[in-house]
Amino acid sequence: MAKEVNLTEELKRNFGFDTFKGNQEAIIRNLLAGKDTFVLMPTGGGKSLCYQLPSLILDGTAIVISPLIALMKNQVDAMRNFSAEDGVAHFINSSLNKTAIDQVKTDILSGKTKLLYVAPESLTKEENIDFLKQVNVSFYAVDEAHCISEWGHDFRPEYRRIRPIINEIGVRPVIALTATATPKVQHDIQKNLGMLEATVFKSSFNRPNxxxxxxxxxxxxxxxxxxxxxxxxxxxxxxxxxxxxxxxxxxxxxxxxxxxxxxxxxxxxxxxxxxxxxxxxxxxxxxxxxxxxxxxxxxxxxxxxxxxxxxxxxxxxxxxxxxxxxxxxxxxxxxxxxxxxxxxxxxxxxxxxxxxxxxxxxxxxxxxxxxxxxxxxxxxx
CATH class of the missing domain: 3.40.50.300 (P-loop containing nucleotide triphosphate hydrolases)
Structure with missing residues (x-):
């Protein structure tokens, strides 16, 4: 299925950009082909597009695991700006009350939602796991993936539970993204997410300006x-x-x-x-x-x-x-x-x-x- 997609057209239609940056297109093709993908890309290199665009193309809902509540809100707002449908992107985290969460679930089950941001601590909640088992998941994106590693600069223990939970909800391709990873951290991430076979994309980190x-x-x-x-x-x-x-x-x-x-x-x-x-x-x-x-x-x-x-x-x-x-x-x-x-x-x-x-x-x-x-x-x- 992935072969038929004209990615440049999709990029223009969904985000208004004419061209991809760096290896965004190769990353997206790899993910669309159903392969695990590891992305090491400096801040500002356009990481989020690597999962946002495929989520709009593929059937089902992509689950993005991100530790940052402010970032989720920013990105969800941005996605909604591009789309006629407000339900296209949602997040579930500790800032939502029960009514809001029920609305999110309704939108997801009705097939409106292409992208769901989840905080790792919300992902580990039993009721959310049970809910996500009913969802047609297109793929999982693990953002700020260095949080998995004790060698990373921002270790979060709940990140180490992501793989077992993915296995429980249903195995789909995984894309892990980080802006900083020493070889040690990279290995740690891949091992912990069970993606040692993933295709690895590295961008240059030199910013001459x-x-x-x-x-x-x-x-x-x-x-x-x-x-x-x-x-x-x-x-x-x-x-x-x-x-x-x-x-x-x-x-x-x-x-x-x-x-x-x-x-x-x-x-x-x-x-x-x-x-x-x-x-x-x-x-x-x-x-x-x-x-x-x-x-x-x-x-x-x-x-x-x-x-x-x-x-x-x-x-x-x-x-x-x-x-x-x-x-x-x-x-x-x-x-x-x-x-x-x-x-x-x-x-x-x-x-x-x-x-x-x-x-x-x-x-x-x-x-x-x-x-x-x-x-x-x-x-x-």
Missing amino acids: LYYEVRPKTANIDKDIIKYIKSQEGKSGIIYCLSRKKVEELAELLQVNGIRALPYHAGMDSATRTQNQDAFLLEKIDVIVATIAFGMGIDKPDVRYVIHYDIPKSLEGYYQETGRAGRDGGEGQCITFYINKDLQKLEKFMQGKPIAEQEIGKQLLLETAAYAESSLCRRKI
Whole structure:
């Protein structure tokens, strides 16, 4: 069946694009042919299209497992914009009440819904498993697949239950997608999802429009940052801090200095978070000060700088955070303030954790330190 489809026409009709990016088309053909597919593609490379388009072409409903509630909502809204039918895409997660979930189920069973986003913790619920057994599933997409691996920068134990649940609901092709995976993480993902035979697609991770710089972190860091932002008049930027407290303080300090900035972290109530995120996307503010909770699925193409107030816990996480700069192909400045003392602080944080986790954490920190202290071209590293 897959052979007959004119993918470029489908792309144009459903999403308004004339051409595919990178290896999107090859990935989609592989999935349409019913093969397991592993996709390693940098942030901004167009990962979501790799499962959105096939879901519209194939019979049944594709199930996308994603850990990010904000991202689900963004993507579902985007899919509905393209379609005349609101039921074309849905999500099930902890933010929905029973009535809303019943509506979703009705739409799915009536065959309207092509794409269903599910949070991993919702997928493991007995009643959802029982429901999904009645559904004609076209394929499963596991987004942010690095969450499966303890070596990934965002390990989530519930991700390790995905394969047994797929086996229970009904085996169909699986596409796993991630923007960051070392060989170790990749193997872990494939093994855990039972897809060692999958076709693997890797895209280049070099983004020549991004400029990387590490600056010494001194007592004047706040002044340095204010000065830098003022030199970037009217441009959008993100500043990452490790602690929520620092996020609040810095956002306030920037405001006092006449900079349009707002905070964003997981401790804020979700209405305020959404409001602040929208203010950034709609350019009512220039700077968002955030913990790493921000930015998963934030698709603002013209972020011109990403500043790290504190050294990140891993290079992988750092690559993802800085990858939010310059997605439109324009310049992106990635500046990190580094002092060795911050590393010691991070090591302290790890002390209460299981030994295995501490070992992994230490390895990752060593890589970050090597990056910060190196004299080589940082993009090469």
